[in-house]
Amino acid sequence: MTSNIAQQDAAVADKAILANSAYADGRHLAARQSLYQWQRPRYDLPGIVVEELAGTSGTVIDIGCGNGTYVNRLHRDRPDLQVVGVDISAGILADVPKPVLVADAQALPFGDGSADAVLALHMLYHVGDIEATIKELARVLRPGGVLIASTNSDTDKQELDRLWARAAGDVLGVPEGPGRVTLSSRFSLEKASGYLGAVFEDIRVRxxxxxxxxxxxxxxxxHLASYEAWADRSGVPFHETVGRAAEIVAAVIATEGVFEINGLGGILICRR
Ligand SMILES: C[S@@+](CC[C@H](N)C(=O)[O-])C[C@H]1O[C@@H](n2cnc3c(N)ncnc32)[C@H](O)[C@@H]1O
Known part of the structure; x- marks a missing residue:
């Protein structure tokens, strides 16, 4: 029998769910991105990517560019670069500056060595075959080019995992409900260097x-509601659980003044 985790992993990499629901537009992604405005320290992730591309000229391909956070920033700060946004969802590309392409990271419509830099930011956990996709990214990268990837740690936002399990438990009438769907665990920060190290010799982690x-x-x-695309995999009435979580967070804020979440993300700068 397929385990619940295996089923969730398959759903997180399901192209139809990704293109037609989770990222059909930028709404759910924006909800997750917006939580970071309350993070201290606050990292300027696009600024870090701009910094890491200081020595790069020519073509930068942003694979899984989503709602274009990085494409927009590169257009603004590095107008000398040719930036191409690629995503599996046509809908989410609607407002991303052109040129953009609808394509699957697992089979890119670019020639060997055609990019001076490739970005794969918070997206490798969504591809079906992670090893093959990393080889594909390396194929389109010119010798000496840089791949910048990013993801979250297995320990990222564990307070939300606990909150979800408690809310789901309350809804189901059991002490602890099923764990929430987590996106990054297939390619977490702990796993990323191992995957990337199979192809790239020089990896620096920030x-x-x-x-x-x-x-x-x-x-x-x-943030919790932004996982709606995977609601039927949650093993619990999704909207009811989100509502119960809201009550729990409100109660914590009422007694402690604040609800705290510990985050850990990372950027990997890779060369061959
Ligand atoms: C979490 S979002 C990250 C967006 C952006 N890179 C960022 O960091 O803000 C993941 C994006 O990867 C895209 N994606 C998922 N699987 C993909 C694939 N196989 N090929 C291309 N894009 C994919 C999704 O449609 C989504 O826009």
Whole structure:
């Protein structure tokens, strides 16, 4: 029998769910991104990518570019670069500056060595075959080019995991409900160097720890609700669980003044 984790992993890499639901537009991604405005320290991730591309000229391909956070920033700060945004979802590309392409990271419509840099930011955990995709990214990268990848740690936002399990338990009438769907675990920060190290010899990791403190449940609720595309995999009535989580967060804020979430993300700068 297929385990619950294996089923969740398959759903996290399901192209139809990704393109037609989770990232059909930028709404759910924006809800998750917005939680970081309450994080201290606050990292300027696009600024870090711009910094890491200081020695790069020519073509940068942003694979899984989503709503274009990095494409927009590169257009602004590095107008000398040719930036191409690629995503599996046509809908999410609607407002991303052109040129953009709808394509699967696992089979890119670019020639060997055609990019001076490739970005794969918070997206490798969504591809079906992670090893093959990393080889594909390396194929389009010119010798000496740089791949910049990012993801989250297995320990990232564990308070949300506990909150979900407690809310789901309350809804189901059991002490602890099923764990929430987590996106990054297939390619977490702990696993990323191993995957990337199979192809890239030189990998530098920049860890980005922070503490998110909210005094209003709304951004936490929006974050949990942004997993709606995987609602039928949650093993619990999804919207009811989000509602119960909102009550729990509101109660914590009422007694402690704040709801705290520890975050840990990371950026990997890779060369062959
Ligand atoms: C979590 S979002 C990250 C967006 C952006 N890179 C960022 O960091 O803000 C993941 C993106 O990867 C895209 N994606 C998922 N699987 C993909 C694939 N196989 N090929 C191309 N894009 C993919 C999704 O549609 C989504 O826009």
């Amino acid at each position: 860890e980005l720890p922070g503490v998110i403190e909210v005094t209003d449940p709304a951004p936490v609720v929006a």
